[in-house]
Amino acid sequence: xxxxxxxxxxGCGGSQSQPVATKPAxxxxxxxxxxxxxxxxxxxxxxxxxxxxxxxxxxAEGGPDSITAxxxxxxxxxAVRACVxxxxxxxxxxxxxxxxxxxxxxxxxxxxxxxxxxxxxxxxLTPATxxxxxxxxxxxxxxxxxxxPAWQVLELHITEPSxxxxxxxxxxxxxxxxxxxxxDCDNTAITYTLAGSLVDGxxxxxxxxxxxxxx
Numbered sequence: 001x002x003x004x005x006x007x008x009x010x011g012c013g014g015s016q017s018q019p020v021a022t023k024p025a026x027x028x029x030x031x032x033x034x035x036x037x038x039x040x041x042x043x044x045x046x047x048x049x050x051x052x053x054x055x056x057x058x059x060a061e062g063g064p065d066s067i068t069a070x071x072x073x074x075x076x077x078x079a080v081r082a083c084v085x086x087x088x089x090x091x092x093x094x095x096x097x098x099x100x101x102x103x104x105x106x107x108x109x110x111x112x113x114x115x116x117x118x119x120x121x122x123x124x125l126t127p128a129t130x131x132x133x134x135x136x137x138x139x140x141x142x143x144x145x146x147x148x149p150a151w152q153v154l155e156l157h158i159t160e161p162s163x164x165x166x167x168x169x170x171x172x173x174x175x176x177x178x179x180x181x182x183x184d185c186d187n188t189a190i191t192y193t194l195a196g197s198l199v200d201g202x203x204x205x206x207x208x209x210x211x212x213x214x215x
Contacts, residue, residue: 032058097164097179101194101207104168104177107154108196109203117172118196123150125165125180132185138163164192173198190214 032055112118126146131139138161146157150168158166164181174197182189190210197204 096162097181097192098207098209100158100162100164100166101177101179101192104154104156104166105194105196105205107156108170108175108177111153112203118170118175119150119153119168120170120172121150121153122169123148123167125167125178126151127165130165130182130189131163132182136161137185139165188214 036055036058108118126148127134127139127142128145129139131137134140139158140161141157141159143157146152151157154168156166162181163183164179167178167180169176174195176196177194179192180189192210193208195206195208
């Protein structure tokens with residue numbers, strides 16, 4: 001994240017401090033806002049905290065990249081996912097992880113609304129083989145990989161080639177979903193973790209992203 005600091009300027013009259021705002025004021029309807037609005041239908045209903053985190057990170061990086069035009073012009077959620085898959089590798093994969101985690105959280109929330117608890121099944125990293133160890137360094141879409149009980153309950157089957165493996169664990173009152181991937185296959189994996197819990201009878205989501213520049 002870029003941070004602006006105050007500058008001291010020396011002159012005949014001594015030193016003057018010229019403070020500069022540490023963070024620019026958000027610009028309404030900027031490119032980051034447009035993308036966040038388009039991604040919202042893909043996320044859990046109460047994912048406002050995730051939206052705020054995305055906006056802060058997007059603006060700190062100087063605004064959105066070439067994915068903006070595609071996402072803002074997308075007609076529906078399917079078209080947004082197509083934009084994500086077409087984005088430059090680093091941006092595409094980071095976006096892919098967040099979108100899929102939000103998709104899983106949305107399914108978990110729907111199940112809670114019906115059954116009064118989160119799914120108690122669990123799934124290890126899926127597919128079992130790391131994406132970098134597969135042909136073309138990508139996890140292939142295979143129906144058998146998503147046939148486990150947890151993914152069946154969540155009705156999840158990722159149909160596009162991916163750079164991430166996904167896992168799920170839940171105990172009825174909380175759950176954790178992870179996306180693990182090595183974007184440039186340098187043996188340095190990054191992890192996105194989405195934790196869900198009940199607070200006063202409502203679902204609370206907390207997304208933990210890998211540190212910037214990790215991979």
